[in-house]
Amino acid sequence: MQGKVFALLALLLVVIIGFASSVYVVSEQERAVKLRFGEVVEADVPPGLHFKIPFVNHVRKFDGRLLTLNARPERFLTIEKKSLIVDSYAKWRVANVEKYYTATSGEELRAHALLAQRINAGLRDKFGALDMHEVVSGKRDELMQSLTESIDKVARKQFGIEVVDIRVKQVDLPTDVRQSVFDRMNTEREREAREYRSRGQELAEGIRAAADREKVVIGSEAYRDAEAIRGRGDAKAAQIYAEAYSKDADFYAFWRSLKAYEQAFASKSDVLLLKPDSDFFRFMNEKDGK
Known part of the structure; x- marks a missing residue:
């Protein structure tokens, strides 16, 4: 039991x-x-x-989620044969399970290795067709979009993988040429700075010369206008005096003599040697104003 x-x-x-x-x-x-x-x-x-x-x-x-492939930084050559260290990454996911299993045995590391080979080859071709300026400009975005589309077609067909996006994280110069490139860039910037300073000094000299010339012109015109105004004023004053004095010529002569006496005897240290019958004492010698 x-x-x-x-x-x-x-x-x-x-x-x-x-x-x-x-x-x-x-x-x-x-x-x-x-x-x-x-x-x-x-x-x-x-x-x-x-x-x-x-x-x-x-x-x-x-x-089955969106996965990230962080590729190892690789050295690529531009169309100018200049070396660049490119650090990139890719976003991918499984699209066809059967193809993915057949191509990679279901191993994610194997899938990363296969994708990295295709992406590096594509980046090498794309960067090899660009110069240094195009690499660091907005044209790189178009390059990444084109590369994503081409790698996606290959990866879907061969590995059953959908490549959603490929991006460049960083583009840097190799260590052995970085210092020389920086020195050349520094030299170019110094040359540009000298040119700008020279242009600025030339412009400043022109502005100062124009200002000095304008100053002289304004001063001359002001002096000319002042002299003209002063001349018209003197002429007007002379006209007024002439009209006033012409009304009584004898009184004007007498008044002028008084002014002359006042100026002549203003200082006690002055000495005048004149004849008594001199015309200077005409009004003093006359009696009853005659």
Whole structure:
């Protein structure tokens, strides 16, 4: 009786193990392929709960999310035969599970190696057709888009991989030529700075000369206008004096003599040697104003 119990327990255990090994789950983030003795019998198992024949069928699961390939920095030559160190990355995901499994045996590292070879070859061809200026300009974006499209076609056909995007993280100069390039760039910038300073000095001299010339012209015109105004004023004053003095010539002569006396005797140290009958003392010698 005890042996039958053990046999039933053993049978139940086998059934449980067999049922557990025949059930598998594929999540939304995974892609799966069902194999039978190593041969693909179901290429793309949909997400959900599934059953398989234990010890006969085998299920391989792969990450179905968007993955990143960080390629090793590589040295490429431009059309000018100048070396550049290019650091790039790619975004990819599994598109055809059967092709992906056949090409890579389901190994992500193998997929990265195959993609890296194709991407490096494409970058080498693209950079080899550009000069240094085009590499660092906006034309590089067009280059990356074209490379993504071409690599995607090859990767879908050969590996079952969809290449979503390829980008260049950094473009740098090799260490052995970096210093010489920097020195040349520094020399060019200094030459440009000297040219700008020379042009600035030339322009400044021209501005100063024009300002000095304008200053002289303005001063001359102002002096000319002032002299003209002063001359008109003197003429007007002389006219007014003439009109005033012409009304009484004798009084004007008398008034002028008084002014002359005032100026002549202003200083006590002055000495005048004149004849008494000199015309200077005419009004002093006259009696009753005659």
